[in-house]
Amino acid sequence: MGVQNYLYLSAILFTIGAAGVLLRRNAIVVFMCVELMLNATNLAFVTFARIHGNLDGQIIAFFVMVVAAAEVVVGLAIIVTIFRTRRSTSVDDANLLKY
Amino acid sequence: MTVAAVVSAASVPAASVSAAAADSIPAPHIEYGVLSPLFVVFGAAVLGVLVEAFAPRAARWAVQVGLTVLGLVGAFVAVVLVASSDDWKGARAVVAEGAVTVDGPTLFLQGTILLLAFVAVLLLAERRLDPGPSGAFAAQASTVPGSPGEREATRAGAAQTEVFPLTLFAVGGMLLFPAANDLLVAFVALEVLSLPLYLLCGLARRRRLLSQEAAMKYFLLGAFSSAFFLYGIALLYGYAGSIRLSEIADAATQAQGSDVLLLSGVGLVTVGLLFKAGAAPFHAWTPDVYQGAPTAVTAFMAACTKVAAFGALLRIYYVAFGGLKWEWRPLMWGVAILTMLVGAVISLTQQDVKRMLAYSSIAHAGFVLVGVLAADDAGLRGVLFYLLAYGFATIGAFAVVTMVRDPAGEATHLSQWAGLGRRSPLVAGAFAIFLLSFAGIPLTSGFMSKYAVFSAALDGGASPVVVVAVLASVVAAFFYVRVIVLMFFSEPAADGPTVAVPSILTTVALALGVTVTLVLGVIPQPVLDLAGDAAAFVR
Numbered sequence: 001m002g003v004q005n006y007l008y009l010s011a012i013l014f015t016i017g018a019a020g021v022l023l024r025r026n027a028i029v030v031f032m033c034v035e036l037m038l039n040a041t042n043l044a045f046v047t048f049a050r051i052h053g054n055l056d057g058q059i060i061a062f063f064v065m066v067v068a069a070a071e072v073v074v075g076l077a078i079i080v081t082i083f084r085t086r087r088s089t090s091v092d093d094a095n096l097l098k099y
Numbered sequence: 100m101t102v103a104a105v106v107s108a109a110s111v112p113a114a115s116v117s118a119a120a121a122d123s124i125p126a127p128h129i130e131y132g133v134l135s136p137l138f139v140v141f142g143a144a145v146l147g148v149l150v151e152a153f154a155p156r157a158a159r160w161a162v163q164v165g166l167t168v169l170g171l172v173g174a175f176v177a178v179v180l181v182a183s184s185d186d187w188k189g190a191r192a193v194v195a196e197g198a199v200t201v202d203g204p205t206l207f208l209q210g211t212i213l214l215l216a217f218v219a220v221l222l223l224a225e226r227r228l229d230p231g232p233s234g235a236f237a238a239q240a241s242t243v244p245g246s247p248g249e250r251e252a253t254r255a256g257a258a259q260t261e262v263f264p265l266t267l268f269a270v271g272g273m274l275l276f277p278a279a280n281d282l283l284v285a286f287v288a289l290e291v292l293s294l295p296l297y298l299l300c301g302l303a304r305r306r307r308l309l310s311q312e313a314a315m316k317y318f319l320l321g322a323f324s325s326a327f328f329l330y331g332i333a334l335l336y337g338y339a340g341s342i343r344l345s346e347i348a349d350a351a352t353q354a355q356g357s358d359v360l361l362l363s364g365v366g367l368v369t370v371g372l373l374f375k376a377g378a379a380p381f382h383a384w385t386p387d388v389y390q391g392a393p394t395a396v397t398a399f400m401a402a403c404t405k406v407a408a409f410g411a412l413l414r415i416y417y418v419a420f421g422g423l424k425w426e427w428r429p430l431m432w433g434v435a436i437l438t439m440l441v442g443a444v445i446s447l448t449q450q451d452v453k454r455m456l457a458y459s460s461i462a463h464a465g466f467v468l469v470g471v472l473a474a475d476d477a478g479l480r481g482v483l484f485y486l487l488a489y490g491f492a493t494i495g496a497f498a499v500v501t502m503v504r505d506p507a508g509e510a511t512h513l514s515q516w517a518g519l520g521r522r523s524p525l526v527a528g529a530f531a532i533f534l535l536s537f538a539g540i541p542l543t544s545g546f547m548s549k550y551a552v553f554s555a556a557l558d559g560g561a562s563p564v565v566v567v568a569v570l571a572s573v574v575a576a577f578f579y580v581r582v583i584v585l586m587f588f589s590e591p592a593a594d595g596p597t598v599a600v601p602s603i604l605t606t607v608a609l610a611l612g613v614t615v616t617l618v619l620g621v622i623p624q625p626v627l628d629l630a631g632d633a634a635a636f637v638r
Contacts, residue, residue, distance in 0.1 A: 007337075014330055021323050030319055037326035041333050048337035057336060060283050064329065067290045071322055074294045078301055078314045084243045085311060091319070094312040097387040 006047040013040035130194040143170025147264030163263040192637040203633030208410040219399035227602040232258030244307040265295040277410025300392040305508040313391025328371020334364030344419040375408035379438040389457035398497035402490035438465030439571035470552030473559030481551035483630040488544035495612020496533040510596035518591025523598040538576035544619035
């Protein structure tokens, strides 16, 4: 199996993630889709590292995981705070700021 | 502190890792002296977290403010020391195993960010305008707005001061972002500066629903855009086999590998950078976040984030994509024109002062992009000057917004500002100076900075964009002048807002804003020379 198939898979996962961010209404699910995009990126990094035969891409993948973990902490804190106030995590309900 | 050290460890080439893996791991060589501004700021931030945990409640606020100011001043002194030494000249500019570049633009931008952050911290530390243990910030951000828990926390005198360490972490990320010499460091710095900002947006004490909504919108859109940025990095890594900016530039000149990877990588990285810079079509978060966030935080974001984002944009575009000028310039033409028009035209319809300033910041992002288009050292000089001048004016403008208050807090509706000039001519006069500077009227810093970027873009062959830029300036000027007329030539309402008397902190911030705006308008040459001396990226 050609190694570029992993790149196609990564592009497909990234696209699914991006579509999910745009289409889903629940903030938690939107956030999960962002995480899916980050993980798709990791797959691309590791595949390119294999193609180029150097370790940079694999190391970057670890950095991305750490950054994603930090992002989860901050993101869930914000979403949980909003939920406790509004009893809803729908991104459509957060509509006080507009125009 | 940890970021720079760990990142450089990661940048050790793969070959040396495998060769030395058998017996010992070579320690990365870190130039602590040249990187000291970063270490000072991150060190102060870590200390701030400890203060938050251990200092007694009564002393916490004072200790945090002192520590933050000390950290920023110390880092600024470090920047000046580094700049006046020879440690960073020539090939030695690339430090920390090649992860970070400390060259002229880096030092100028770091100095700018630290100065602006200092002024913004003065606003953050203001407690007289909004009396309470935490000033304009929620005493305990985790409590539900209006709940018994919140009332109890207020009664018990709870005061959290996490605002200050968060600000310092954000400043540290901003210092690193324009200095990043490889795309991984750029990504980590982007997140280090963004994550604290998301939280800061949600900490307002009044109108907490708006504030939390702003935090959520900023967070979701910011995370979305950094995912694009990261995928762009992955594609560029796939193209060049390296994330080092200079090696991407080499690979692009030799035109090895697939153009699809290269061009889509450039496009996706651009999305992430333009989002942070607040340029159309990635500007949609700006007005909501600027309006909902606490005003002092808005001032900090509007000034410092822009500097950092444009700094990184310039470095990545000039160093890594410099050979692709003919590919990216048409794209940037379109983005600059769209950004200026969107910012200027939509600001005409705004009824809220903070939203109006947000759209004005979008328009200004477009003007800065005009300077980026020049793609030479004159353009770089103009952009550096523009960011400094705009930063001071915008912090000053938001300082005025914090002072105009009615019993419910800040009075931000534009109609409430009618006749402000008759009640408090000084404050309204200061706001008028900032608006005139935004409009680019001579004798203010705005005129000089617009002149610098527009003339550089003209010489760089982007004359159609400059024509649009001038037209957009005229449209925006119309609106600014309308606000000035509203403030000075209409009758104040009987129950209108009053201008609260702030403590020395806001007064100093406002005075600095006015002074810098006027001084840079009248005698810009020293700062222009400084920017000109700084204006060359080490590749």
